[in-house]
Amino acid sequence: MSTSFPTIDQATFHNSFVEEMKGEATFNNSPRQVPGYHYSRVTPTPVHDPKLLAWADELAAFLGLSKPAERGPAVDALAGNLVTGSMKPFAARYGGHQFGSWAGQLGDGRAISLGEVTATDGTPWEIQLKGAGPTPYSRRADGRAVLRSSVREFLCSEAMHYLGVPTTRALSLVQTGDEVVRDMFYNGNPQAEPGAIVARVAPTFVRFGNFQMMAAAGELDNLRALADYVIRRYYPELGEPSGPQVYVRWFEEICGRTAVMLAHWMSVGFVHGVMNTDNMSILGLTIDYGPYGWLEPYDPDWTPNTTDFGSRRYAYGQQPNVGLWNLWQLARALAHLVETPELLRPGLDLYSATYESTRHEMLLRKLGLTNIAPDEDKALFEALNEALAEAETDMTLFFRHLSHLAPALLSGQEQEAAAWDTLLAAAGYATAPAAEARLREWLPRYLQRLRQETAAPEAIRAQMLAANPKYVLRNYLAQQAIEAAEAGDLSVLNRLMEVLKTPFAEQPEHEELAAKRPEWAREKPGCATLSCSS
Incomplete structure (x- = not known):
């Protein structure tokens, strides 16, 4: 990575949202209703001992930023301890429907945007600190985030990008040196946990709820101004x-x-x-x-x-x-x-x-097909969904193994019955053979359809492998990275992140990270179920 790039504390920030939208500039972080504004100017609350735990090298290079030292002014900026002269931190006001019910004013309760940096392609990208302290929108919360949820956000933001999924990104993970009290499952067992802050990145973090809040409050001028801002900056093709x-x-x-x-x-x-x-x-x-x-x-x-x-x-x-x-x-x-x-x-x-x-x-693409039989394929897909559910099949492993086995069957390198046995043994969770019956009926039907394709088996295999990842961020893998990080070991997190950068590659040296969920993780908190607590 070029050493000519500045660190984030040296970067020049632009502040289009603050300068073009209507904002409250009292710098009062106390929770309250904020009628009439798109955002509130806020100052991040300093933390005790910020330390860099993880850094997204490729994203940083795109943004034109150098990786900072483990501690220092750049990490102070990533933790909210340092606000440079070109930053104008703010928290956005928005509302939303939560679980189907209108919740009124919500807003950035634990996220503070620093402003925008100009990436190497000339586009502006907003950098936002999640867990940087209270804002007017924190309601009864403290504006902080814990290490476990921050590890998950950092890893998943980047993993989704490398899978090709449209996503916001994550630049850094910083441990704060402070503890945060959380009741993980809201069951009356609060515990002190290590705190952390993720610097997440997107062209903008404006969401549906920003517009809903303006409309619900009858602030139609603010609604129109926000719509015009988003169209001008992020949908310029519309004029x-x-x-x-x-x-x-x-x-x-x-x-x-x-x-x-x-x-x-x-x-x-x-x-x-x-x-x-x-x-x-x-x-x-x-x-x-x-x-x-x-x-x-x-x-x-x-x-x-x-x-x-x-x-x-x-x-x-x-x-x-x-x-x-x-x-x-x-x-x-x-x-x-x-x-x-x-x-x-x-x-x-x-x-x-x-x-x-x-x-x-x-x-x-996942099944190696082309659109030559749309009606037949629609019925094939519907039958597959039912068969996968009945057999309790691991979705990722099923499609990945099928990517190898189906083309091999076309070229005569595998026997059909043995191939399906291999597939179901590798990808199935069900123990009763009857649960696999529908899937065993579907597989020959699929193979018959695949034989209608004119592409060579190797081309079909390449298409399928490019559409079916071998590695995804399974919850038990994220939990292992969290537990190691809480114990001061970052090697698990760093290895997992490197593997997830090339999720479609075989990477045989990391084979165990492609394994289906182990039995010990079936009910373990953080591996099977989570809450909104962070």
Whole structure:
């Protein structure tokens, strides 16, 4: 990496949101309602002993930033202890629907944005400190984050990027030297845990809830100003906001991007866990990595979030529908900018169509197929979902092993019955043979369909391996990294991060990181279930 890059304390920050939006400049961090503003100016609360634990080298190089020493002025800036002259820290005001109910004012309760740096390609990227202390939007919380949740956010932000999923990024992980008290499962057992701060990065962290808050409060001038700001800076292809039709086209673009993001989630088996409208990016990026998880036993009703166990609103199979519901809530807010709400309905239809087409295309790639039999393939995909669930199949391992075995069957290198036995032994969690019956019926049907393809087996294998990751951030792997980091050992975290940078590569020396969830992790906190606590 070039040594000519500055460290973050030497970088020049720009502050478009602060300078163009309406802000409160009292620097009063006490929790309260903040009517009439898009944001509040705040100052991060210093921590005792900031120390750099992890750094995203490739992202830093893109941003034009050098890796800092373990301690020093740059790490002070990443911990909120140092605010440089070009930074104008702020916390954004927004609202949102949480678990389907309007929650009123929410806002950046533990996130403080420092401003924007200009990346090496000339684009501005906002840097935000998560866990940097209280803001007016902290409600009854302390504005801090613990090491376990910060490790998970750092790892997952970067892992999703390398999987090709639209996502916010993470630049650094800093331990604060302070302890934070958290009741991990809200069951009356609070404990002191080590604190940490993640510097997360995105073009903007504006979300659906920013617009909902303005509309709910009747602040229509603020609503329009925010919409115009986002369009000018992040949707310049739409032109200057000069009339209602621009807002209609913009909403359609948001719907399309959100649909593509959801299709990516479903393709890799990612479950966000808390798809509240305040956790939905206006750019169609995955945002706010809390109680997330990856499908291990394939179960459309699975959610990693203990808070959601009652309704399973945010379960894996519900995510596409929730995405549509959330967009409908955004449409209700943006309806104030157009002549009639009906003008926004085509955007919702576009979401559904884009999701279905993108999801279908991704499944074709995962199975080594081309779009030569769309009706047949749709039925094939529906049958696969049912078969995977019944067999309690590990989604990641199933598709990865299939990527090797199916092309080998085409070229006569494997016997069919033996190949399917190998696949089910490697990817199955179910112990009863009857649970595998439907999947054993599906596999020959799939192979028959695969034989209609004209590509060579090696080309099919290459297509499948490029669509089916071998390595994903399974919760038990993240938990192992957390426990080691809490004990002062960063080698587990660093190794895991390096492996997750090339999730589609074989990396045989790291084979154990591709293993299915071990039995000891089935019920272990942090491995199977999580809460919103951080």
